[in-house]
Amino acid sequence: MKYGLILNIAWHLLKARMKQSLVAAAGVLFGIALFIALVSFMTGLNQMLDGLILNRTPHIRIYNEIRPADSQPIESATDYLTSSHFIRSIKPREVGRSIRNSDAIITALRRDERVWNVAPKVSAQVFYQSGIISIAGQINGIDPAIEKELFSFGDYVIKGEITDLNQINNGIFIGKGIADKMLLATGDLIQINSSKGEITMLKVLGVLQFGLADVDDTQSYTSLSTAQQVLGEPASYITDLQIKLKDINLAPALASEYAKRFRVDTIDIQTANAQFETGSDVRSIISYAVGVTLLVVAGFGIYNILNMLIYEKMDSIAILKATGFSGSDVRLIFLSVSTLIGVSGGIGGLIVGYGLSLLIDNAPFETQALPTITTFPVYYNPTYYFIGIVFSLITTFIAGVFPARKAAKIDPVVIIRGK
Amino acid sequence: MNPVVIEAQGITRLFHDPLTFKVLNDVSFKVRQGEFVSVIGKSGSGKSTLLYVLSTMDTDYTGKLYLDNQLLTDLSGNELAKVRNEKIGFVFQFHYLLSEFSVLQNIMIPALKLGKFSPTEISKRAMERLDWLGIPEQSVKMPHQLSGGQKQRVAIARALINDPLIIMGDEPTGNLDQKNSDIVFDIFKGLTRNHNQTMLVVTHDNDFAQRTDRIIELEDGKIISAPAE
Numbered sequence: 001m002k003y004g005l006i007l008n009i010a011w012h013l014l015k016a017r018m019k020q021s022l023v024a025a026a027g028v029l030f031g032i033a034l035f036i037a038l039v040s041f042m043t044g045l046n047q048m049l050d051g052l053i054l055n056r057t058p059h060i061r062i063y064n065e066i067r068p069a070d071s072q073p074i075e076s077a078t079d080y081l082t083s084s085h086f087i088r089s090i091k092p093r094e095v096g097r098s099i100r101n102s103d104a105i106i107t108a109l110r111r112d113e114r115v116w117n118v119a120p121k122v123s124a125q126v127f128y129q130s131g132i133i134s135i136a137g138q139i140n141g142i143d144p145a146i147e148k149e150l151f152s153f154g155d156y157v158i159k160g161e162i163t164d165l166n167q168i169n170n171g172i173f174i175g176k177g178i179a180d181k182m183l184l185a186t187g188d189l190i191q192i193n194s195s196k197g198e199i200t201m202l203k204v205l206g207v208l209q210f211g212l213a214d215v216d217d218t219q220s221y222t223s224l225s226t227a228q229q230v231l232g233e234p235a236s237y238i239t240d241l242q243i244k245l246k247d248i249n250l251a252p253a254l255a256s257e258y259a260k261r262f263r264v265d266t267i268d269i270q271t272a273n274a275q276f277e278t279g280s281d282v283r284s285i286i287s288y289a290v291g292v293t294l295l296v297v298a299g300f301g302i303y304n305i306l307n308m309l310i311y312e313k314m315d316s317i318a319i320l321k322a323t324g325f326s327g328s329d330v331r332l333i334f335l336s337v338s339t340l341i342g343v344s345g346g347i348g349g350l351i352v353g354y355g356l357s358l359l360i361d362n363a364p365f366e367t368q369a370l371p372t373i374t375t376f377p378v379y380y381n382p383t384y385y386f387i388g389i390v391f392s393l394i395t396t397f398i399a400g401v402f403p404a405r406k407a408a409k410i411d412p413v414v415i416i417r418g419k
Numbered sequence: 420m421n422p423v424v425i426e427a428q429g430i431t432r433l434f435h436d437p438l439t440f441k442v443l444n445d446v447s448f449k450v451r452q453g454e455f456v457s458v459i460g461k462s463g464s465g466k467s468t469l470l471y472v473l474s475t476m477d478t479d480y481t482g483k484l485y486l487d488n489q490l491l492t493d494l495s496g497n498e499l500a501k502v503r504n505e506k507i508g509f510v511f512q513f514h515y516l517l518s519e520f521s522v523l524q525n526i527m528i529p530a531l532k533l534g535k536f537s538p539t540e541i542s543k544r545a546m547e548r549l550d551w552l553g554i555p556e557q558s559v560k561m562p563h564q565l566s567g568g569q570k571q572r573v574a575i576a577r578a579l580i581n582d583p584l585i586i587m588g589d590e591p592t593g594n595l596d597q598k599n600s601d602i603v604f605d606i607f608k609g610l611t612r613n614h615n616q617t618m619l620v621v622t623h624d625n626d627f628a629q630r631t632d633r634i635i636e637l638e639d640g641k642i643i644s645a646p647a648e
Contacts, residue, residue, distance in 0.1 A: 005531045012519035319515035322476060323529040323577070324504020326497040413471045416511055416589070 006329060009320075010336035017309055021337075024305040025345035027298035028396065032349025032388045035291030037356035039384045042287040044361075044377035046280045052211060054276060056151040057269055058119070058242030059251045062258060064099055065265040068092045097124075102238040105262050114245055114254060119146045121240040122227040128174075128220070129191040130182040137178065137218040139192060141227020150244045159186055160206015165223040171205040172226070177217030179207045192230050200230045295391055298345070299399040302338050306403035309337065310410075317407055318415035327408040334404035335397070342396025346389045353388065421452040423488070424584050424617045425473060430482035432468055432640075442468045443480070444640040450585070453615045455607060457628040460637035469637065470589050470621045474507060475499040487584055504533050508578025508586040512593040514570040516562040522549075522573050523558040530580045541580070548576040552606055568599030575606060579616075586610070588620035592627060604630060 014021050069090040074080060099105065102120065109118045122141035127134045144162045147153040154162060158176065165171055172190060184190060184204050192200045202222065210216055222230070228237050243258075245251060251268035259266040270277070310317070317330055325333075361378040432443040442465045450456050460466040471477040473484065475491055478499070484491045486506060491499065503509075516525045526545040530536065536544065549555045552572045557565060565573065571591065578586050588607075592600035604627055610616040611632075620631070628634050636644040 005528070009517075009528075012517070016519045315513075315515055316517050319517070320528075321500070322474070322503065322509050322511075322515075324500050324532050326500035328497065329500075329532075411476075413476045416513075416515075417467060417471070 003332075006332050007336055010333050010340060013309060013313060013316075013333070014337055014340055017305065017312070020305045020308065021341055024298075024301040025341045025348065027301035028295070028342055028345025028392050029348040029352060031291070031294035031298040031395075032346055032392050033352035033356055034294055035287075035391070036350065036353030036384050036388050037360060038287045038290055039284075040353075040357045040378045040380060041360050041376065042283050043381065043384075044379040046283055047379055048373065048377040050276055050280060051152075053273060054269065056153070056210075057273060058150075059245045059248055059269045060243040060255045060258065061267050061272075062099060062105070062241040062243065062262065062264050063239060063266075064097050066092050066097070097239045098233070098237045099239065099241060099264060102236060102241065105241060105264075108262075109241070109243060109258075114247070114250055116244040116246050117146060117150055119143060119150050119242040119244075120224065120238045121242060122224055122231070122233075122237060123239050124227070124231050125195055126230070127193040128178055128182065129193055130184065133182060134193070135178060135181065135218075137175075137220060139172075139227055139230060140219065140221050141224040142221055143224060150242070156208045156210050158207050158209045162206065162221075164205045165221070165226075168203070168205060170200070170202050170226055172202040172220055172222045173206045173208050174204055174220040175216040175218065176207050176209040177213065178220065179204070181217075194231050196232060198230065198232045202226065202230075291388075292391070295395045298392075299395040302341055302396050302399040303403060305341070306334060306338055306400055307406075310334065310403055310407045314410065314415050317410050318412035321410070321412040322416065330410070331404045331408035334407045335400045338396045338400025338404070339393070342392050342400075345396075346392035349392060350385050350389060353385070421454075423449045424452050424454075424486070425450045425619070426485040427469075427473065428483040428485070430469070430472055430480055430484065432465070432472055432477070432480040441640050443472065445482075446637075446640070446642055447482075448635060448642065448645055450617060450619055452584075452617050453611055455611045455618045455632040456620070456635060457631040457633070458619070458621045458635045458637060459623065459625065459628045462623070464637040465640040466621045466637045467589060470587055470619070473619065474509065474587055475503055504529060505581055506584045508581070508583035510571070510574050510578050510586060510588040510591040512590040514562070514567075514574040516570060516573060516577075518562055520562075521558070522560050522562060522565070525562065525573060526577045526580050529577060533581050535581075545576065545580060548579045549573075551579075551610075552576055568595055568602060571595060571599065571603060572606065575603070579610070585617040585619060588618065588622075590622055590624075591620060592622065592624060600624070600627065 069092065072085060072088055072090055074085050074087050106118050106120060109115050120143060123138055126137060126139045128137050144153070144165045148162060157173070160173060162173065165173070174184060174190065178184070182190070186204055186206060188204045189201050190204055192202055208216070208219070208221065225235065228235060231237070245254065248269065252270055255266040255268035258264070320330060357378050357380065360376050363376050364374065365376045366374055426449045428447050430443050430446040431441060433439055434442050446469060458466045458469060468477070472480050475484075482492070486502065491502060494502070517528070520528070523542060523545055526548065527541050530541040530544065531538065546555060546558060549558055552575060554569055554572050557569055557573070562570060562573070571594070592603050595603060607618050607620070608630070611618055622628055633646055634644070635642060
């Protein structure tokens with residue numbers, strides 16, 4: 001129909017109350033802008049915090065647990081089947097923490113379509129010795145390239161180049177805590193004592209900082225072969241297989257599948273880190289709740305301006321009805337007014353929200369714990385902008401419905417005769 | 420004889436507040452094309468109520484109302500709005516011009532709503548009507564820049580824009596001084612003579628009524644004198 005005419009009238013009504021309309025649109029604008037900035041910032045923060053732990057946690061870890069023998073000899077004595085057994089003569093066997101047949105398992109896993117990649121690892125308790133100081137810690141033998149690909153390992157290197165581990169024999173990357181305590185710098189030698197008493201001298205190639213004191217004070221990284229040498233173990237000695245999947249949600253199911261198939265122990269990321277998921281969810285809920293609250297407040301602003309407009313423009317509504325505009329036309333006019341406010345405020349909100357996000361993104365944020373982060377984290381996602389504009393339209397529409405209905409019901413006879 | 424434009428048959432209208440009484444009591448009459456009819460009566464005689472029933476804006480009556488031989492009683496609100504848009508022009512005591520729109524736009528709005536002509540043609544027709552009323556130079560002004568008499572002439576132009584079958588007036592000269600009243604009367608008279616326009620005007624101004632073709636007098640909701648057509 002002549003929607004152009006309806007829109008034209010709506011626009012003129014809006015212009016008659018430009019200041020209040022602008023204030024109402026500004027309400028929507030701030031609602032959307034803060035919603036977008038808040039959600040982007042919160043999600044950025046979530047991802048950073050999750051990344052702190054989750055990025056370097058494998059989706060599934062395969063390892064060998066030290067465990068007691070499955071059955072004790074007394075259990076096979078039929079006479080005492082129902083009795084309480086307290087003779088435990090068979091102690092856990094020393095089978096080593098090595099995963100048996102690890103090469104075959106790695107090959108099989110890499111062929112599995114659901115698996116992104118597998119990172120083999122050797123880890124063992126050692127003592128770091130420099131002069132007369134001796135610090136307990138853990139040495140990890142890794143494949144630097146795969147580790148970098150799967151666990152963004154490069155992010156934590158504050159000195160040195162991690163791939164040097166492949167080129168330089170007997171090299172090691174140590175945690176920042178160890179480096180500080182033992183006054184070690186790149187190029188220095190560090191003595192490693194294994195639990196079996198083997199002593200190896202390794203050259204410090206670089207320093208790592210993960211941002212978690214526990215880790216930085218104890219962990220060091222070297223290549224797989226160097227770690228095996230330090231421990232006096234053969235080249236097939238692998239203690240952990242760290243698997244990253246294409247879809248993280250498959251982890252629990254695949255973990256139990258692999259445990260059965262390879263007869264190893266497995267743990268999946270969801271079981272190991274259940275609390276992180278909860279934390280992220282709660283933060284998202286908070287930011288959405290704040291955004292929605294802001295928009296509802298903006299909605300009341302629109303409701304007010306429309307009511308005011310209707311009282312002020314009773315005469316205009318009456319004459320429009322007298323000259324042939326139906327109730328639904330009048331309703332459409334006032335819905336258009338609220339939609340105009342909503343759309344202009346919403347689009348402005350998207351722009352200002354993006355601007356705010358940029359501002360937060362560039363605000364300096366330096367902390368000891370997070371060496372790679374220099375500004376506040378912001379996650380840009382078009383979905384938030386989409387949610388923002390849809391929500392602004394819904395709020396303004398609902399805020400417009402009731403006043404518009406009131407305008408539609410105005411009886412022109414009452415207005416005109418009242419003069 | 421000219422065809423009947425509007426016909427009321429036994430219109431009765433009750434008011435319920437504070438007490439139920441008959442504002443209009445079995446009112447029947449016809450108006451033919453090109454007639455200039457005035458409705459007079461004392462305050463409270465029901466003359467305005469009659470006009471609003473005839474205008475289709477007040478639907479709370481019993482009896483039958485025909486416009487252009489079409490029964491309007493029991494039509495829906497949207498259908499009546501369409502009828503008003505196309506077939507009835509209104510001039511009230513107050514001009515009711517939309518203050519946000521220029522004079523020309525005010526006149527054009529009902530025609531834009533009807534959508535029978537293109538906007539350029541409508542604007543041409545609006546100018547034509549301003550010409551008839553002798554104020555073509557006011558077309559680009561805003562309503563608040565006009566005098567009272569000029570505003571009322573713009574309101575008349577707006578009533579004329581869709582070539583209505585009938586123009587209804589509720590005290591159209593009530594707010595005007597003698598000079599402007601005369602101008603408005605002459606315009607109405609001219610429209611009935613030159614454009615064969617039908618007019619139905621409620622007024623309490625007896626001088627005005629005396630100069631019309633026919634007077635319908637109401638008292639206590641009944642027609643007490645209505646000379647033959």
